[in-house]
Amino acid sequence: MTATVDTTVPAGATPPAPSADGPGRRARRRSLGDTLLPYLLIAPAIIALLVLLGWPAIQVILISFRKLDLGELVRGEVVWNGFDNYAEVLGDPEFWLITLRTVAFTTACVVGTVGVGLLIALLMRQIGPVVRLVLQISLVLAWAMPILAATTVFQWIFDQNFGILNKTLVLIGFDSFQGFSWFSSGASTLTVIALLIIWQGVPFIAFTLYAGLLSIPGDLYEAAGIDGASGWQGFRAVTWPALAPMVGLATFQSILWDFKVFTQVWAIRQGGPDGESTTLSVLQYIKGISGSHFGVAAAVAVLMILVLTVLVGQYMRLLIRRQEGAL
Numbered sequence: 001m002t003a004t005v006d007t008t009v010p011a012g013a014t015p016p017a018p019s020a021d022g023p024g025r026r027a028r029r030r031s032l033g034d035t036l037l038p039y040l041l042i043a044p045a046i047i048a049l050l051v052l053l054g055w056p057a058i059q060v061i062l063i064s065f066r067k068l069d070l071g072e073l074v075r076g077e078v079v080w081n082g083f084d085n086y087a088e089v090l091g092d093p094e095f096w097l098i099t100l101r102t103v104a105f106t107t108a109c110v111v112g113t114v115g116v117g118l119l120i121a122l123l124m125r126q127i128g129p130v131v132r133l134v135l136q137i138s139l140v141l142a143w144a145m146p147i148l149a150a151t152t153v154f155q156w157i158f159d160q161n162f163g164i165l166n167k168t169l170v171l172i173g174f175d176s177f178q179g180f181s182w183f184s185s186g187a188s189t190l191t192v193i194a195l196l197i198i199w200q201g202v203p204f205i206a207f208t209l210y211a212g213l214l215s216i217p218g219d220l221y222e223a224a225g226i227d228g229a230s231g232w233q234g235f236r237a238v239t240w241p242a243l244a245p246m247v248g249l250a251t252f253q254s255i256l257w258d259f260k261v262f263t264q265v266w267a268i269r270q271g272g273p274d275g276e277s278t279t280l281s282v283l284q285y286i287k288g289i290s291g292s293h294f295g296v297a298a299a300v301a302v303l304m305i306l307v308l309t310v311l312v313g314q315y316m317r318l319l320i321r322r323q324e325g326a327l
Contacts, residue, residue: 064298073294085299094275095283095300099307102259102279105190106311109258112198114251117205122239124210136207143203151267154196158182183269186276193264193277201257205250212246213239248319255315259308280304 064086066072067079089095120139124132145153157165160181169177183189216239224234262281265271271278271286278286280300288297 060298060301063295064302066295066298068293068295068298070292073292081295085295086303088296089299089303098278098280098283101186101190102281103307103311105194105279106255106259109194109197109201109261110251110254112194113201113205113254113258114247116198117202117250118209118243118247120202120206121209121213124206125213139203139206142199145200147200147263148267150196150200151264154192154199155268158192184273186273189269189273189277193261193268196264196268197258197261201254205254208250209243209246212243216242252312252315255312256308259311260304280307 065080065082067081067084071077072079120135124135127135142150157163160166160179160183163182165182166177166180181188182192220238221234224238229237260281261279262285265277265279265282266285269277271282281304284297284300284304287293287300291297
């Protein structure tokens with residue numbers, strides 16, 4: 001026989017207060033812990049980024065408001081000159097010409113890199129496994145070549161007297177390219193540099209977009225074929241909608257990389273001839289390292305960041321508008 005306990009509270013008696021550690025309080029504690037845990041896990045990475053990236057960026061901004069030439073650097077003097085560095089840079093007409101040149105150069109490199117990379121990615125999906133393997137190995141070798149080594153090879157290819165390109169063009173009947181100088185003007189020099197940058201950037205874009213192509217189910221292409229879609233219609237209806245986000249990401253990365261290119265431009269002609277191939281990165285180097293005007297160079301760096309922010313902002317705005325239109 002089981003005894004029963006009467007838990008009824010007598011009339012007029014006050015019921016016992018709930019425990020301070022009742023289920024509601026424990027649930028709230030667990031909820032708070034679950035909320036804070038992700039932030040605690042990523043806190044070390046955020047702190048590291050702030051120390052390694054944020055502090056140098058703040059230092060560049062502060063230096064841009066100082067008169068920091070070689071004399072001040074050696075003596076350790078801190079001379080604040082306000083916006084004089086920015087006034088000097090923005091008041092120079094050459095700065096605006098170089099900015100426009102840099103934007104046009106970046107646009108050409110990005111369009112060429114993403115366009116050729118997309119075509120190669122589509123090609124890798126269509127060709128046989130053996131040819132695809134050879135193409136992929138070639139892309140990896142081009143990607144792995146050091147920048148200065150690739151720059152030296154391109155200088156030899158486009159050399160005026162001994163370059164293989166001029167000799168090949170003459171052999172096939174273009175006699176006007178005998179002794180033709182590809183580095184006689186800023187436009188032709190930047191064209192060669194753009195080809196070099198595209199050649200080096202295409203492998204990454206091609207592999208990235210090819211990975212995106214492999215993620216597209218083959219059933220979608222079969223359904224498009226059953227509906228009578230042509231190759232171009234299948235690309236527009238199946239391939240491009242699935243690949244567009246990766247193309248947007250690749251374009252975004254290419255803008256960041258190509259806008260601040262320095263090594264190739266400086267190694268080929270040091271911004272020449274007569275400064276006609278000078279970009280903002282080269283201008284920053286000339287002002288800072290060559291001219292020892294580090295405050296002015298810091299101002300150029302800050303202005304570069306602002307220009308890049310405007311370019312990326314416009315691109316992201318167009319991308320978001322396009323995605324909203326697609327929805």
